[in-house]
Amino acid sequence: MGWREARRISDVAFTEVCLQAIYAFRQGAAPLSGGLTGAARSARRRVVQSKILVAVVLGLVAAGGAGILADAPHIAQRAFFGVLVTVPVLQAGVLTGLLSLDVAFLWWTGLQVLPTFLASGVLATIEPLPIDDRTLGRVAGLLYLRLFDLPAIVVLVATPLFVGLVLGPTAGIVTIPGVVCAVVFALALALVTGRAFVRRVQGSRGGGGRTVVRWTYLVLWVLPAFAMFGFSVAAPGFLALLGRTLAAGPSVGRDVLLAVFPFTFAALAPLSTGGTASLTLDASGVAILFVAAAAYLLVAEWSVAWLMRSVRRVGLAPPVAPREMEVSVRDVVPHGPARAVLTKDLRIASRTPGYAFLVLFPVLDALAIGLFTFVTGPGSNGALALALAAVTTAALLATFFGPAFFAIEVNAYAYGRTLPLADRSLVLGKVALVAAVYGVAAGLVLGITVLRVFQPAVFLAFIAAEFPAVVAASLLELALLFRRARKKGTPLVSLYAGAWYAIAVAIPGLILAGIPLIAFHLLAATPVFSALLIMGLIALGELALAAPLALGLPGRRSA
């Protein structure tokens, strides 16, 4: 059997990966009444849509980078932290950022999809078939590559193309090795770290201490998603560092910079157009650059071979490493039903990166803006505005992701429905989760900025005034989701597969969460506490309208 056969098998197996990714049958989701053929087609279509979405983002990143490259002569006229950088240095800096973002996005994409790929169990299904070892390895490798194909192709084509269009064909061509390395390294990083996360997070035992470890891992797991934000914040400092280091001539710092990926490759484009003088490089600098580039290409080649060998091994390994038997004597501690739903969801999220992302993203986003506010303080109105923006973002993100928490019920859907759990308890548990995400995010911003923002009372009142609106929005979204589930008489999994509906119900939720925020900004001319009072009253009014709708659902006592 050759590559053609491996490709044919991987094509069939990939349909299974898509099916599990979308419909979660292996997680206990009920079979669909419409039949599997249609579901398989739909699953593949949805996965392609997701890939297109990531590919478009990466294409836009490349186009944005090219735009900055084209504008480099103007940008270079300003100083970064007092350092003037030349156009070639600026170009190298932008390309470094571009390649870093490519790695971050592809790595992050891999971290999102790898748990699903491993959970699909597709390699374990193929393994017993009469297929030779080499073909099995190829099937596994191809399956893994297919998770990234469209985004990777966009990175490989769009980045050199845009660079070539702006800086000339030679610059475009010399960018290719760097882009290839970026893609290969991202795929390898995703496999190594993804597997580690699956073991440390999904395979983690119960207990308080381990919960902290799990959430710490998950924070690290989400961080690449903030690459764009982090880079845009750090860019001026990075450019100043580049300018200073390269202008100073030969030094250990400069040699390290030249040897560090992706700067090694980013420097090649300005070198190809402006020569060694453009980056003030001597012979030793050029030698370091080329030796480092050659070494990275060798590592990339080795990484490809390693990937092709390892995907199969990783895909077949059990999710939890064997360990010593450990007996715990902890009690079973029941709570009220709504709190039980909240605790269950948080525990599931702590071992399911996809759901953890929904919890952590609003919190980390608020944290990032809060830190930015802290750095850019002190105590100006601008800082207060930024801090309020962080809380606003947290409110809107928590509201937007609310419907997705409903999809957690896909887990053990059939079993869950046999428990005497009232709709009201389920709704309250989910709303409590959204409210907790908002509360933690807002609290973090408050904690970080309290030293910089001189109006903590205003800030606290703003958080409190928006809180009822976040709860109202979440209640409305859940009420709409419940109504649909009842009307269709289908498992909730249908909502999960039909993500468009989850997004559709988030729109009225966002409107509810947004109205008090808009009111506050419209009332900017009035005294701030009057504006906050009106904002809070509007939010309470929304809550008064939404609560009966959600908690007074027809058949609310049915489970």
Next chain:
Amino acid sequence: MGDDGAGALPLVIDDLSVVYGERRAVDHLSLTVHRGEIYGLLGSNGAGKSSTIKSIVGLVPPSTGRVRVFGLDVATEALRVKQRIGYVPEASMLYEALTPREFLEFVASVRGIPRLDASVRTNAFGAAFRLESELDEPIASLSMGTRQKVLILGAFLHQPPLLVLDEPLHSLDPRSVRIMKDLLARYVTDGDRGVLFSTHTMEIAQQLCHRVGILDHGVLRAEGSLSDLRERAARGDASLEEVFLSLTREDEGLDEAVRALEGA
């Protein structure tokens, strides 16, 4: 469960039909589980056992008929019915991302079981099934048999007056099967509780059940104690397996099928 109707039977199924599209999985089924009784639901693959059970626990709405648990209608009093049922599903579909202890905490919370009772029962079952070292492992990493034990533990956690068990013993090790058999036999001795369980394993049904019902293509072909069924099948000292095959006419062409396999 103090408000059980006085004298109400643990389970009354009256003229139940379950239809999926064109297919009739259960066809006008009526049966009763009495207090102090273990009722075995037997049938071949696709006979309608699981559909019947799913109707009892509220997973599948009946197309016709009614299901009542201690006098409560499943269709109109779902929550109260679910409080009275302990259920082990056919497939071990659990919250994969939880540990058994976390799962049991959720079940205990939803069912309102006091902490002491939940802990004592969890530890007792854990010890009996030798689950102690796996109570804090993620369910995703557990074997099929261990998952089945967790489901059984979840079903017994609130000591329900009605147990509804869909193939509860499959994938259990011999020790756990023995424990389950003894436990079920003792569970109904108080004369108030009832158990309905489906199985393919005739020996277990023969050992455990006070009465069995034989489902065939959604229709209840026969019902009664083993001696009743022997009488009905005119098989004086036959085993339950022989009676089952005879009543469902599954014994027709059996020898030919085996011979054809030998020659294949």
